Amino acid sequence: MNTFSDSVQAALNLVTSFDPALWVVVTRSLAVSATACLLAYGVGVALGAWLAVSRFRGRGVVLVGLNTLLALPSVVVGLVVYLLLSRTGPLGFLGWMFSFQAMVLAQFILVVPVVTALTRQVVEDVERQHGEQWASLGAGPWLRSLLLAWDERLALLTIAVTAFGRAISEVGAVMIVGGNIDGFTRVMTTAIALETSKGDLPLALGLGMVLLAVVLLLNALVAGLRRWGEVRHGRPAAADGLVGAQP
């Protein structure tokens, strides 16, 4: 036996015995990321679909900016949200620093560009091929963006999972604005970082396993839903080339 195999064995025991310390952190992680993704999804899909069909001066600059935000480092988001929420910051009056809401806000900011950019790409591909037909039928840009986004809902489902993967796997932002407070703002990624530095490898590994399992489960669920959708509704026109959730 070595340290790694011992740790894996201990981690498996923690997971299968439903260790409360582990599952509290898992539940909180899921709650933070799910809330952030739901909010970001609503905003991102609407914004992305609108960007796909609208033409205005400076659109190219907006798209370059949006694509740049895809690579936004999570620690930078954490820093910005920290400054916004700090006592002297513009949102300091909310009193959200080191709270659930602060972590949701940080992950929301991280995920909105992902949802917006990928939705824009999916809807714009369909708009380029078929938008003229819907314009010919009388659908204006807003209605067209909604119709085409709804029609590409299977591809948008993959985007949702990609966004969730980005949110749940990030560590820098939630560490800064959440503070990794035990029993309050500790989530899976911050706990893994902390337990590793303390040398409690089984707990860190156990959390890592759960994190992977969550993402695996989501990807499997989306793959199943997409297969079901393809059988029922036909193949999505613009779903190829999108990545799933990555821990």
Add this chain to the structure above:
Amino acid sequence: MSAAQITLDAVSLQLGAQQALKGVSLRIAAGERVALVGANGSGKSSLLRTLHGLVPPTQGQVIQTPGVRQAMLFQRPHMLRLSALNNVALGVWLDRSRALNWRASKALALQALQRVGLQSVAQQNGRQLSGGQQQRLALARAWARQPDVLLLDEPTASLDPHAKREVEALMAEFASGPVPDKPLTLVWASHNLGQVKRLATRVIYLEFGRVLADLPVADFFNTDLLVAHSPAAHAFVQGELS
């Protein structure tokens, strides 16, 4: 000659670096069946899109008689992941000039599906129908909007021979109009000269965005007349028929 439904006055269209149309002047009267022919890139699709108002001309003007209703059919019709019936109903519902509610739109859509012989697949997913059925569905969607002018961009180009015949038969049927004294005006782009001969009353030959021949169908397929009128159009016809 009856009054023009659509008039193009010295219309030019610049699409990026390409001049798609160059000084095109035309008048299309009610009930005409106008076939647009020419090689790929000659400007047929651009002319249809300009007639339909999808792209504004860079120069010149398109004048349409007030109240004239248009519908356009594309080479590869796009259906949403909805039932065939709902796809057609959506096309009717989107027609702002009539502003029908969903129930009335569906009723009209059902009639249109019956008209094109697709009532048996009304509840099937429109996206999963065959290419020929989808084109007939698109015809139903256009028909349900009760147009005066129907524009079609190579409607049978990607279809198998059987589906081609079905769509062509519907075009011929539609051309006679919903009521005998109100014939539908058809303007369509085609590479199929046999179809042009069978359906058209007038043929317009385009090359590099210019109209080089605009003749009644009998004259267009009269070799001597066509050679005298436009050697380029004659060479095109010979090439297509050989």
